[in-house]
Amino acid sequence: MLACTNSIGLMGIDGFTVSIQADISNGLPSFDVVGLPDTAVRESRERVHSAIKNSGFDFPPRRIVVNLAPANLKKEGPAYDLPIAMALLFASGQVEANETGRQVFMGELSLDGSLNPVTGVLPMVISAYKNGFTDIFVPQKNAKEAAILDGVRIYPVCSLIELAAHFSGRKRIEPFVDPNGGHIKNQNDNVIDFADVKGQESAKRALEIAAAGGHNILLIGSPGTGKTMLAKRLCTILPDMTFNEALEVTKVHSIAGTLKKDSPLITSRPFRNPHHTISSSGLSGGGTIPRPGELSLAHNGVLFLDELPEFKRETLEVMRQPLEDGQVTIARVNATLTYPCNIMLICSMNPCKCGFFGDPVRRCTCSDAQIHKYRSRISGPLLDRIDMHIEISPVNYNDLSSSERGESSAEIKKRVDRTRKIQTQRYKEHGIYSNSQLRAGLLEEFCHIGDEENKLLKTAFDNLGLSARAHSRILKVARTIADLEQSEEIKAAHIAEAIQYRSLDRKFFGN
Numbered sequence: 017m018l019a020c021t022n023s024i025g026l027m028g029i030d031g032f033t034v035s036i037q038a039d040i041s042n043g044l045p046s047f048d049v050v051g052l053p054d055t056a057v058r059e060s061r062e063r064v065h066s067a068i069k070n071s072g073f074d075f076p077p078r079r080i081v082v083n084l085a086p087a088n089l090k091k092e093g094p095a096y097d098l099p100i101a102m103a104l105l106f107a108s109g110q111v112e113a114n115e116t117g118r119q120v121f122m123g124e125l126s127l128d129g130s131l132n133p134v135t136g137v138l139p140m141v142i143s144a145y146k147n148g149f150t151d152i153f154v155p156q157k158n159a160k161e162a163a164i165l166d167g168v169r170i171y172p173v174c175s176l177i178e179l180a181a182h183f184s185g186r187k188r189i190e191p192f193v194d195p196n197g198g199h200i201k202n203q204n205d206n207v208i209d210f211a212d213v214k215g216q217e218s219a220k221r222a223l224e225i226a227a228a229g230g231h232n233i234l235l236i237g238s239p240g241t242g243k244t245m246l247a248k249r250l251c252t253i254l255p256d257m258t259f260n261e262a263l264e265v266t267k268v269h270s271i272a273g274t275l276k277k278d279s280p281l282i283t284s285r286p287f288r289n290p291h292h293t294i295s296s297s298g299l300s301g302g303g304t305i306p307r308p309g310e311l312s313l314a315h316n317g318v319l320f321l322d323e324l325p326e327f328k329r330e331t332l333e334v335m336r337q338p339l340e341d342g343q344v345t346i347a348r349v350n351a352t353l354t355y356p357c358n359i360m361l362i363c364s365m366n367p368c369k370c371g372f373f374g375d376p377v378r379r380c381t382c383s384d385a386q387i388h389k390y391r392s393r394i395s396g397p398l399l400d401r402i403d404m405h406i407e408i409s410p411v412n413y414n415d416l417s418s419s420e421r422g423e424s425s426a427e428i429k430k431r432v433d434r435t436r437k438i439q440t441q442r443y444k445e446h447g448i449y450s451n452s453q454l455r456a457g458l459l460e461e462f463c464h465i466g467d468e469e470n471k472l473l474k475t476a477f478d479n480l481g482l483s484a485r486a487h488s489r490i491l492k493v494a495r496t497i498a499d500l501e502q503s504e505e506i507k508a509a510h511i512a513e514a515i516q517y518r519s520l521d522r523k524f525f526g527n
Contacts, residue, residue, distance in 0.1 A: 019106035019113060022120050022149065023099040024140040025091055028306075028353040029267045031143025035085045036096065038103035043079030049100070051084030054092045054305070063094070063125045064101045071129035071176045076108045090351055092305055095134040098123035098153070101176055111180045115151075120144045123155040129176040133157040135273040138266055138280075141165055153179065159192040161270065161280035164263070210249050211424040215415030219246055222406045222517060224428050227253045228435040229496030230450035231489075232339070232361040232401060234324070237408030238378070239371045243364035246408075247320045250362055251287045252425035254318070255436045261316045264356060268315050272308045286317030292326040300334045301355055306346045311338050312355035324363040325393040332398055335361070339401045342453075361402065365394075375410065400485040403452065403493055404517040435499045451496045456488065463491040469511045476515045490514045 018039045024031045047061050068075045082100055084091045099121035105111040122140055124132040137158040142165055144152055151169050154162045159172035169191040173179050181187040210220060219235065223246060226233040235243040257265070265282045269275050275282070290299065290310045301309030310319060321327060338344045342358040367373040369390045373380040382390070399405075439450050446458060454462060465473070477487055491506075494514040498506045 017107045017109065019103050019116075021099040021103045021106070021116055023096055023122055024120060024143050025089060026093075026136050026139060026271065027089070027351055028355055029139050029264075029271060031140050032086075032089060033143070033147050034091060034096070034099075036099045036103045037083040037085060038100070038107045039081045039083075040076050040104070040107045041079050041081075045077045045079065047080045047082075049082045049084070051082075051087045052090050053084060053096075054090060056094050057084070057091050057096050060094065060097045060100055060125075063097050063127065064104065066127040067097070067101055067125040067129040067176055068104065070127060071180070073105060073110050073176075073180070074108070076104070080104065093134065093136070094124035094132075095122040095136070095140070097125040098131065098173070098176075098179075101125060102179065105180060111183050114183055118149055119151045119153065120149045121153045123153070123158075123173060125176065131155040131173050131175060136271040137162050138164060138263075138270040141168060141170070142263070142267070144168065153189075157277070160194065160277075161266075161275060163192050163194055164266070164281050207252055207425075208249050209252060209425045210428055211421045213242060213245060213249065213422055214418065215411040216242055216246065216408065219406055219408050220422070220428070222404055223250055224253065224432065225493065225496055225500065225517075226250070226360065226362070226404055227428075228432045228500055229403075229439070229492065230360055230452035231403035231493060231496065232452070233363070233404040233406060234399075234402045235362070235364040235406050235408050236367055237364075238366060238375045238410060241408040241410050243408055244322055247318075247322070247362050247364060248287070248289075249425060250318050250320075250360070251285050253429045253432050254285050254360075255429075255433050257283060257285055257316060265316050268308050268312050268355065272313060274313065286314050287320065288314040288317070289320045289322065292321075292323055294327070294331060296328075296331045296334045299331055300338065300344050300346075302346050306348065306353050308355045309344065311335065311344055311357040311359065314359045315356045316358055317360070319359045319361050321361070321363045324365040325390055327393075329393055329395070333395065336397055336401065363402065374407075377410070396483070400483050400489075403489045406517065431500060434502075435496065438499050438502070451492045451499070454488075454492055454495070459488055459491055463495050463506060465491070465494075465506050465511065469506060469508050472508055472511050473515070476518075480515075480518065482518065486518055490518055493517060 021036045023034045023036060025034045049058055049061055065075055102121055106113040122134060124134050126132055133155045137154055138161050141152055141162045145165055145168050151171065152162060153171045153173050156172040156174050159170055162170045171189045172192045182189045227250060237243050262281055262283050265286060269282060288310050297303060297309065299309050300311055301307060338357050339361060344355045344357050346353045368380055368382045368387045370381045372378040373382060373387060443449065494506050494510040497510040497513055
């Protein structure tokens with residue numbers, strides 16, 4: 017006999033429908049799974065066999081072939097256990113199949129027939145919904161995550177016995193309903209705040225500009241000047257995520273298996289802070305079974321690289337293309353996977369190996385050769401992709417001892433939100449949302465400057481030895497500064513301030 021069930025496979029963050037076709041025929045007892053399965057899927061034969069027997073059903077002692085169609089796409093992971101087991105129960109006539117054409121199954125089976133949660137449930141459910149499936153059966157522990165999407169019925173399943181009883185009509189499984197009555201909640205209670213930062217007004221100004229335009233930024237200063245403290249507060253002034261952005265972020269974290277049980281939908285912008293010993297694949301993604309890396313886990317949020325020169329150079333270089341394209345592409349023999357990485361990159365570093373070059377109090381012990389070697393760990397092409405370079409000076413005692421609190425994140429965020437709304441309205445016909453996303457063809461239209469501004473920019477270009485990419489990034493930052501002041505035109509003062517944030521090109525990294 018032949019029976020079919022449906023499941024969803026993943027390719028990157030996108031899903032595709034998988035038809036599980038089980039055929040039971042006369043012949044020597046055997047159990048084969050075909051259709052380009054990986055090791056985890058091939059091992060499902062043993063899990064399914066034991067789960068069916070230990071759930072009180074008969075495992076057919078006949079020739080069994082299970083085909084996972086389409087056969088040209090790789091099937092990975094243990095989520096196919098449940099649909100394979102149900103296809104066998106339907107084919108053997110032990111469970112009656114009812115409207116299986118509109119149902120999707122996913123879940124990993126234990127040997128006793130209970131279900132374990134799987135990763136990637138949210139993108140699977142979204143794909144199922146887009147392909148017209150209305151009833152989705154998932155492990156109970158994945159139900160809250162799966163129920164984020166409206167328009168589908170999510171059935172939480174604890175065991176194979178329970179699911180068989182549902183189809184036999186003995187005990188129906190009720191669709192999952194979130195007891196909290198919704199999934200959007202504030203995940204930023206008791207957050208850190210810019211009001212905690214003493215002094216550093218110029219650095220706060222630079223971070224406000226970066227947040228308002230979505231620009232990448234590099235903080236340079238001696239140890240203890242507050243670089244990390246400032247960086248960790250950047251997310252508190254970024255605009256709130258839209259529901260679609262939250263879905264995108266949650267899909268990536270669902271595939272990576274990093275979702276919290278009590279927060280199935282990520283509503284606050286991610287802040288990722290990997291250690292400098294991270295590998296290239298850890299940063300960009302990859303592995304035998306490709307998974308998102310830190311670049312993608314920071315999608316729609318912030319990636320903070322502390323002590324930038326301590327990262328391996330080959331690790332840093334993998335960021336060059338993703339920073340331009342907003343996505344990471346991982347090539348494999350059987351498929352090419354793409355993960356999104358629309359991020360703000362914020363980096364910090366010391367001015368030299370000992371950390372005190374240019375410090376007004378502490379003496380630098382590095383030689384010129386050591387300083388040059390330390391700074392050369394960051395390549396020019398990577399530096400070009402960082403819009404703003406900010407020098408952080410030590411905080412003086414009067415600022416540290418002052419009881420007066422600085423401007424709060426909430427107040428700064430109001431200006432950032434206002435500026436982002438200007439950009440969203442300006443670029444609504446072009447599919448971009450911030451000045452940092454301006455393409456070359458749009459720069460002339462939206463970053464037009466007059467003769468005085470052009471002369472000022474040319475002088476900086478010649479004197480600092482800037483690249484063409486640095487030139488365009490100065491224009492983008494100047495556009496953001498003008499937007500913060502609600503100015504339609506980019507003025508000389510805006511250009512001058514933007515140039516100030518590139519002045520370290522020659523000073524710190526020139527030959």
